[in-house]
Structures are given as C-alpha cells and as structure tokens.
Amino acid sequence: MITNLDEIAAYAALHETENQSFQLFLKTQNAERTDEFVKVLNERISPQIDCTQCGNCCKTLMINVNEEEANALAGYLHLQRSDFDERFIEKGMHGMMLINQIPCHFLKEKKCSVYDYRFAGCREFPGLHLPHFTQRLFTVFMHYNRCPIIFNVIEELKYSMEFKK
Numbered sequence: 001m002i003t004n005l006d007e008i009a010a011y012a013a014l015h016e017t018e019n020q021s022f023q024l025f026l027k028t029q030n031a032e033r034t035d036e037f038v039k040v041l042n043e044r045i046s047p048q049i050d051c052t053q054c055g056n057c058c059k060t061l062m063i064n065v066n067e068e069e070a071n072a073l074a075g076y077l078h079l080q081r082s083d084f085d086e087r088f089i090e091k092g093m094h095g096m097m098l099i100n101q102i103p104c105h106f107l108k109e110k111k112c113s114v115y116d117y118r119f120a121g122c123r124e125f126p127g128l129h130l131p132h133f134t135q136r137l138f139t140v141f142m143h144y145n146r147c148p149i150i151f152n153v154i155e156e157l158k159y160s161m162e163f164k165k
C-alpha cells in the first residue's frame, strides 16, 4: 500500500492511460458486483490510513454547508452567524452556501481544527462506502491522485476485478 502523497501523485501521472481504460472496463461490469468489491476493499483499507496524517482532501474539496452546520460551527467559534458568514461563507445559486476558501480555513497543519463540527461533505469523503460507485467514476478518479484511500482501493480493485493479473 502506498500512502506517501508524492509517490501517489507520481504513480497517478504515469498511469493516466491505464486509469482511463479501467474506467471504461468498470462501465462494462455489473454495478452491484463492483459496489461489493469496493465496499470490501474500503472496509479493509480505510482503517489502515490515518486521515489526521494526511488532510489532503481539505486542500482541494469544495465544501457545501447547510444552515444547521453553519449555526453549529458559528456557535462553537463564538461568532455571530452574520460574522461567521462574512468570514467563511460564499453564497451560490438558490442560497447554496460554500466554504469560501480552498484549502479550507479550518485545516491546521494536516488536521481539521473543528473536527466535531466538520460538514457532511467532509464526513462522507471519500464516499467509497456509498452505493453506485460506477456512477461516480468521474469524481472518484478526480481524487485518485491525491487521496490515499481512493488510490489504494482503486489499485486493489484492478486486481480484484481481474482488470490486472
């Protein structure tokens, strides 16, 4: 298993063509069977990777925020909600709220400084426990070169599904 971020990025750069072929291959496979492989690999690999020693997703993710999350975090930070919004929130279409900075304001060194109040998008990422993996290939492979969990699950998936022998 590779967890070094530089090694992952270098490996990814050398395997772009292979990964494009693998995505095409996955689209020909039974989606439920693929979900099952991903689930098993994710359950084995995720616990072996310490996100607090990485934090790489917090440098690149665009984070959605809902009202409840914004209120809770503003309270934790002892800020009026209007001040919280002014400092940290960008409003999109239909009142959608996003954290207004990438990397995220709350990333300190490699750790989330508001961990108990982090947003649903942060908690869910990288989302390999979710069904319909095959429908999310674009997003998954977007993060392949920077998330050690995704990287290692994909690399093992190539062998599990006999794309590579």
Ligand code: SF4
Binding pocket: 057, 058, 061, 063, 104, 105, 106, 107, 108, 111, 112, 113, 114, 115, 118, 119, 122
């Ligand atoms: S809130 Fe925390 S977990 Fe979420 S992106 Fe920011 S630093 Fe990362």
Ligand code: SF4
Binding pocket: 049, 050, 051, 052, 054, 055, 056, 057, 058, 125, 126, 146, 147, 148, 149, 150
């Ligand atoms: S989810 Fe991936 S990119 Fe984010 S901290 Fe964990 S291993 Fe790193």
